[in-house]
């Protein structure tokens with residue numbers, strides 16, 4: 001089976017699978033074939049947000065795991081960091097997610113890293129979005145001095161805290177990816193970014209709405225799919 005992990009946006013990018021393996025093996029030993037890998041991932045996403053100081057919400061459960069993979073869909077449907085605002089809006093709309101969901105969910109970039117290979121070119125050649133010059137210079141220095149696979153935080157201020165600094169950075173033109181910068185670039189997303197920058201409650205509320213909607217996209221339930229024993233492969 002051609003794996004979705006090997007789709008272009010995911011290749012050499014996704015990490016942390018050993019954490020899911022560990023959770024799965026502990027669950028299988030106490031409660032065999034009951035909790036799907038899909039539910040584990042959904043809960044782990046919520047728990048990661050909580051652990052880093054962000055919002056908390058109830059996760060609906062009962063997802064089942066796929067018997068197949070669709071590498072083509074992963075290649076075509078995952079948004080690119082080079083997308084413009086209109087393309088981001090339509091990529092999310094294609095999955096039933098609103099523009100508000102898209103702007104709120106992008107706030108997940110308040111944590112985590114990106115590889116120089118992903119953002120470096122756009123820092124040099126992006127003429128359509130504004131970028132703070134000293135921020136750009138420090139990114140370039142970090143990438144060119146770094147060893148292979150150097151990374152930079154998506155939120156340059158508080159990369160391990162789930163807060164609203166991501167949006168404040170966007171308003172200071174310190175967005176790492178083009179797809180981040182287009183959210184505050186004299187366009188229709190500016191107002192929502194400025195609201196989230198100063199209102200964590202509004203950001204958390206809209207983020208939760210988006211996460212619940214995203215966690216319900218194309219879910220398998222009932223007798224569809226299976227409960228995987230090993231999250232890395234079908235049974």
Ligand code: HEM
Pocket residue numbers: 012013014015079080081082083088102105106108109111112113114115116118154177179
């Ligand atoms: C709006 C469209 C989005 C685009 C274009 C996008 C793109 C990216 C890219 C290119 C990276 C860095 C990958 C690498 O360098 O290997 C990244 C990292 C990340 N993204 Fe997004 N993303 C988007 C939306 C989201 C959403 C909706 C979430 C979750 C709700 C999310 C959560 C994350 C996290 C947590 C990381 C850091 C991962 C790590 O440190 O390992 N992103 N994203």
